Amino acid sequence: MSKIKVAIVGMGNCASALIQGIHYYRDINEEDAVGLLHWNLGGYEPYDIEVSAAFDIDERKVGRDVNEAIFAPPNCACTFYPDLAASGVKVQMGRVLDGFSEHMLEFEDDYTFKKSSDPEPGKEAIVEALDSSGTEIMLNYLPAGSEEASRFYAECALEAGVAFINNIPVFIASDPQWAGKFAAKNIPIIGDDIKSQMGATIIHRALAELFNRRGVRLERSYQLNTGGNTDFLNMTNQGRLATKRISKTEAVQSAAKERLPDRDIHIGPSDYVSWQKDNKVCFLRMEGQIFGNIPINLEMRLSVEDSPNSAGIAIDAVRCCKLALDRREGGVLEGPSAYFSKHPPIQYPDYQAYQLTEEFIRGSK
Secondary structure, three states, X not given: OOOEEEEEXXXXXXXXXXXXXXXXXXXXXXXXXXXXXXXXXOOEOHHHEEEEEEEEOEOOOOOOEHHHHOOOOOOOOOOOOOOOOOOXXXXXXXXXXXXXXXXXXXXXXXXXXXXXXXXXXXXXXHHHHHHHXXXXXXXXXXXXXXXXXXXXXXXXXXXXXXXXXEOOXXXXXXXXXXXXXXXXXOXXXXXXXXXXXXXXXXHHHHHHHHHHHOOOEEEEEEEEEEEOXXXXXXXXXXXXXXXXXXXXHHHHHOOOOOOOOHHHEEEEEEEEOHHHOOEEEEEEEEEEEEHHHEEEEEEEEEEEEOOHHHHHHHHHHHHHHHHHHHHOOOEEOHHHHHHHEOOOOOOXXXXXXXXXXXXXXXXOO
């Protein structure tokens, strides 16, 4: 099969895990592969993905080869495939807009942010870079809260005619106006806000569904998350958290039998702990009632390397977008969006989203 050419916006920890994974799975057999939802998806294997363009605004990444930039500070993702040859693709200066929070400039250690002084490109330059590189799919890995910047890159994707995967909690695929723009141009889009392979939200959803199936009344719940990567540092600015909290909360609310009142559910990032780096720790509590109105309390602690936890999902999202391009299907990919994203246009139970995704891959209607 031909290579799937992707552009990455935001060369942070998630991009690092994704790119390492593409090379990692090239070196092992299908029988030994762990951590992928699909080895072969519609004829495409994980290593058929190739980075054709990349954009960032940190001075330690702009101008460097993609396979070098993913290991540059402030990235702190787990290194599981360090021996990458140069890709021949340089990280280009991106558009800043609201793509970072000013408070991050106040920190001095290597694991925080340093804004590049390179001139910012206009939309025409980004579109030209996509066109000239043969990019087919753009992945948005900007920080949470990058509302203007995400919409800017979505417009670039529309102008360049490339598919768009919105991995962050800015509502584009789930916004009817934006979804309509992609449908009008017959360009595929998946989003919004990528789910991890075995993350806090997917486990919280599974437990909420389990409470429902077992006749347990869920009355209160929280999900508190801590981490030490730049994503968590970015989210210490509460003003950038509105859509993140909505995205994660709706993902859980949609799996419960009845919506909880706002006062009885709290989900979202809690604290930045610098020494945790890319390790994310989730503290989850659910309170309810069982037979005879007897109380039941469930508490769980999850510790996981955050960025690799979503990379396999991104690999499947890319390949689903490529299938849609091959089939000339545009607009929101409903099944993949529901299965891969926390805030899709339509929320389905995970088993149903999985079935819809499998039907999409097979080409079933």
